[in-house]
Each structure stands twice: as C-alpha cells, then as structure tokens.
Amino acid sequence: MVYIIDEDKTSSTSMPYVPTPLDLPTPVIERKTTPITEQMASRFQASKEEEEDFIKNNYVARTLLNEPQLPPVTWSNWYKHVNWPQATLLCLEPFVALYGLFTTAFMWQTVVFTIIWYFLTGFGITAGYHRLFAHRSYEAKTPLKYLLLVLAAGSVQGSAQWWARGHRAHHRYTDTDLDPYSAHKGIFYSHIGWLIFKPRRKPGVADITDLSRDKTVQWQHHHYLTLAFFMAFVFPTLLCGLLWGDYRGGYFFAGVLRLVFVHHSTFCVNSLAHYLGDAPFDDRHTPRDHFITALVTLGEGYHNFHHEFPSDYRNALKWFQYDPTKNLIQFFKRIGLASNLKEFPQNEIQKGRYTMVRKALNQFGRTITWPKGDEELPLISYEEYQDLAKKDDGRVLVLIAGFIHDVSNFIDSHPGGRALIRSYVGKDATVAFYGGVHDHNTAAHNMLAMMRVAVCRYGGEVEHLKRRLGHIQTPTPIFA
Ligand SMILES: [Zn+2]
Ligand SMILES: [Zn+2]
Numbered sequence: 001m002v003y004i005i006d007e008d009k010t011s012s013t014s015m016p017y018v019p020t021p022l023d024l025p026t027p028v029i030e031r032k033t034t035p036i037t038e039q040m041a042s043r044f045q046a047s048k049e050e051e052e053d054f055i056k057n058n059y060v061a062r063t064l065l066n067e068p069q070l071p072p073v074t075w076s077n078w079y080k081h082v083n084w085p086q087a088t089l090l091c092l093e094p095f096v097a098l099y100g101l102f103t104t105a106f107m108w109q110t111v112v113f114t115i116i117w118y119f120l121t122g123f124g125i126t127a128g129y130h131r132l133f134a135h136r137s138y139e140a141k142t143p144l145k146y147l148l149l150v151l152a153a154g155s156v157q158g159s160a161q162w163w164a165r166g167h168r169a170h171h172r173y174t175d176t177d178l179d180p181y182s183a184h185k186g187i188f189y190s191h192i193g194w195l196i197f198k199p200r201r202k203p204g205v206a207d208i209t210d211l212s213r214d215k216t217v218q219w220q221h222h223h224y225l226t227l228a229f230f231m232a233f234v235f236p237t238l239l240c241g242l243l244w245g246d247y248r249g250g251y252f253f254a255g256v257l258r259l260v261f262v263h264h265s266t267f268c269v270n271s272l273a274h275y276l277g278d279a280p281f282d283d284r285h286t287p288r289d290h291f292i293t294a295l296v297t298l299g300e301g302y303h304n305f306h307h308e309f310p311s312d313y314r315n316a317l318k319w320f321q322y323d324p325t326k327n328l329i330q331f332f333k334r335i336g337l338a339s340n341l342k343e344f345p346q347n348e349i350q351k352g353r354y355t356m357v358r359k360a361l362n363q364f365g366r367t368i369t370w371p372k373g374d375e376e377l378p379l380i381s382y383e384e385y386q387d388l389a390k391k392d393d394g395r396v397l398v399l400i401a402g403f404i405h406d407v408s409n410f411i412d413s414h415p416g417g418r419a420l421i422r423s424y425v426g427k428d429a430t431v432a433f434y435g436g437v438h439d440h441n442t443a444a445h446n447m448l449a450m451m452r453v454a455v456c457r458y459g460g461e462v463e464h465l466k467r468r469l470g471h472i473q474t475p476t477p478i479f480a
Pocket of ligand 2: 134135167171
C-alpha cells in the first residue's frame with residue numbers, strides 16, 4: 001500500500017478522524033539502497049553505452065539515424081513535394097461528386113446500387129486487402145481472391161501488393177517515422193496528407209514475399225490501372241445505364257460519389273481509429289476502439305484490438321459491436337470459399353484487458369490516501385501501550401489487530417456508542433471489533449486503519465485466548 005503524505009488530504013475538514021502521531025521514534029529499517037547520486041551517475045554511464053548499443057541493434061533507430069529524410073514540407077516548397085496524380089484525384093473527386101449531386105436526377109435504382117457498390121468495393125479493401133492479403137487472417141479460395149482483388153481495385157487505393165506493404169509497415173513501426181501514416185504526425189497527415197505529399201522517407205522494411213509469390217496478387221498488380229478505372233467508373237456507369245438507363249447517375253453517384261465515401265472510409269482507419277476512443281488492450285500506442293470509427297469503416301474501428309491481435313480475422317469481439325467484415329468472412333467460410341479463420345486465444349486477449357484494467361485501478365488507487373503501514377509507525381510493547389492508554393493526555397488508545405489506534409477524534413461519532421470504546425481503552429479489542437461485539441463493515445475497517453499511531457510488538461494479546469491459555473504476563477502473539 002502507498003501512503004501519500006499530503007497535508008491537504010489529512011486536514012481536519014477532509015478526514016476528521018485522523019489522529020496526531022505519537023511522539024515516538026519509528027523503527028529504522030535498513031534497506032540496501034544505492035544513493036541516488038550514484039544511481040544517476042551509473043545510469044548516465046550506462047545510458048551512453050546503452051544508447052549506442054540500442055541504435056546498433058534497433059532497426060528503427062538505426063534507419064532513422066542513417067537514412068536522412070527529405071526536407072520538411074513548408075509554405076515555400078510544398079508544390080515541389082506534392083504527389084500531383086494522387087493529390088489531383090483526391091482533391092478533385094469531392095467537387096466532381098458535388099457537381100453531379102446538384103445536376104443529376106435521382107433514380108432509386110441508382111441510389112440502391114450506389115450503396116451496394118460502396119459496400120462491395122469497401123469490403124474488397126477490408127476483407128480483401130486488409131484482413132486477407134495484409135494480415136493473412138484467413139485463407140481464401142482462388143475465385144474469392146480474384147473477386148476481392150477486382151472489387152478492391154474499384155476503391156482506387158493502389159494494388160493489393162502496394163497497399164499491404166505499407167500496411168505491414170504501419171503495424172510493424174506504429175507511431176514511428178517508419179510508419180507510412182504515423183498518427184504522431186497529426187490527423188490530417190495520417191488521414192490524407194501522406195497521400196497528397198511525397199513521403200519524407202521510405203516506409204520501414206516489411207516482408208511481402210508471400211504476396212510476390214501469389215499469382216492472384218501479381219495479376220492484380222500488373223493490371224491495376226485498367227482494373228481500377230473499369231471497376232471504379234466504367235462498370236457502375238454501364239450497369240446503371242444498360243439496366244435502367246441512368247448512365248449519368250451511374251457515373252456521378254455509383255462511381256465518383258461512392259469513391260469519395262470509400263476513400264475517406266478507409267482513410268479513417270489511419271486517422272480516426274488512431275485518435276478516437278479507448279484502449280482496452282494496450283495504451284502504449286495510438287490505436288483506439290470506437291463504435292463511430294467502426295460504423296464508418298465497415299467494422300475496422302476496433303483498432304486497438306486489431307493492432308494487438310492483427311492476425312485475428314475479427315476486429316470486434318462482442319456480438320453487439322459493428323463488424324460486418326467479420327460477418328462476411330464467416331459467410332465466406334460457410335459457403336466454402338474461406339477457411340482457417342484465425343482467432344487469438346481468448347486467454348491471451350483477456351490478459352490485455354486485465355493489464356489495462358489493473359493500470360486504471362492503480363491510477364485510481366494513487367488518488368486515495370492509504371493508511372500508514374507498520375514500517376511507518378513506532379513499535380511499542382503491550383505494556384507500553386497500556387501505560388500510554390492510562391495517561392491523561394486526551395488521547396483514547398485502542399489496540400485492534402496489532403495496531404494501536406488513537407480514536408479520540410472519532411469516539412463521539414462511534415455508532416455503537418462512546419462507552420463501548422471506552423471499555424476497551426488499554427485492552428486488545430481485536431475480537432470485539434472483528435465480530436465479538438459487532439462485525440464491522442469494510443468502511444469501518446478502512447476508517448479505523450487511518451487512526452493507526454503505533455504497532456504493538458507481537459501483535460497484542462487477545463483477551464479470550466489469554467484467559468483460555470492461562471496467560472497472565474506474556475502476550476499472545478497474533479503474528480510474529
Ligand atoms: Zn492502425
Ligand atoms: Zn491492419
């Protein structure tokens with residue numbers, strides 16, 4: 001237990017029953033401690049060597065030190081560092097969508113298809129690029145791989161190989177400068193800035209040999225531009241045009257407007273999911289869990305869990321949490337297109353939760369003033385206690401469970417009455433307090449502990465044991 005000496009907290013207004021300490025010496029307990037100056041000196045020496053060693057053996061530190069990054073983007077040089085093709089697409093598409101919204105008549109069939117196409121191309125990213133190709137959290141049959149790769153191309157977010165390479169670096173170097181969309185660089189940067197501007201340095205090394213051997217991924221990589229253009233704009237335009245004659249709506253709504261939503265939905269996983277919400281599994285990095293993020297990202301919003309257990313095919317664990325991508329993968333399994341859905345052992349997941357709950361509890365505990373422990377109190381014999389209790393100095397001393405308590409500030413408030421406490425002054429009231437007279441509640445135990453003024457050697461003497469064992473002089477030890 002930690003006892004915080006805080007004058008304010010022990011003032012008579014906030015805690016009226018805390019006694020004045022006895023004027024007795026506290027025992028000196030010898031602890032083998034190195035003086036703080038020596039500790040600091042050795043720490044400083046160690047830290048220099050350690051730092052060199054750390055840089056030598058730490059990939060992130062070594063890379064950041066040895067590979068200079070491009071100069072920072074400023075107001076005077078920003079145009080030189082813009083990734084113009086990506087910036088043009090990302091900045092223009094909302095305006096094209098707005099133009100379409102104000103100039104195109106709505107057809108309900110197109111509106112329904114736009115929503116369906118948003119989900120399908122979005123699932124291509126979440127169930128395909130993310131959970132299948134980047135994390136290999138399940139296995140998919142070849143037709144399903146092709147389907148997801150083609151759908152994801154319609155989201156216009158680069159090829160699966162490029163996407164997964166960056167995402168693996170994001171997981172491996174989260175929040176460092178080797179993370180391609182580090183949340184530490186601000187919400188704008190992690191959302192879209194990293195795509196608008198050329199990267200300041202290469203993302204950290206990530207192994208994608210599995211993807212470079214995957215024929216489906218390589219096929220998509222080589223035909224990416226054609227696939228993306230077709231799936232993002234040509235297919236929705238043709239479908240809406242040929243089936244119900246709405247070419248214009250197909251292009252503006254199912255094509256462009258849908259793309260704006262899919263883009264920003266995915267971008268929210270890198271931005272919002274690293275800012276909004278709580279960290280029930282680990283708070284050392286920025287990923288957070290939040291329902292709103294999940295809602296706008298097809299279930300990718302339980303990002304704290306995801307960063308802790310990246311190869312788990314689920315993002316949401318509980319039935320009421322929104323994770324349609326998880327449900328879709330389960331559906332793929334049911335129809336025989338997916339297998340080996342990976343789940344982290346529940347026991348290991350619970351350990352993460354436990355650590356965080358305990359951390360919060362410890363923080364809460366630090367806001368509480370705890371009673372003094374035996375090492376902070378003077379040690380006196382039972383006879384000395386009796387002598388002190390007899391003194392007419394205004395103190396009312398009662399021995400309970402090895403501690404001598406000064407209850408003088410409390411005696412008038414005692415629910416059991418003043419006389420009862422008086423009858424135990426100078427005696428061992430352990431049995432009476434622990435149920436002999438009244439089985440006190442936890443609040444009473446806590447309050448009593450705050451009134452400790454000394455420790456009784458051998459713990460005191462329990463009256464009924466003393467009588468039963470025939471002890472007159474020697475106190476009966478409660479604990480050694
Ligand atoms: Zn992340
Ligand atoms: Zn991920």
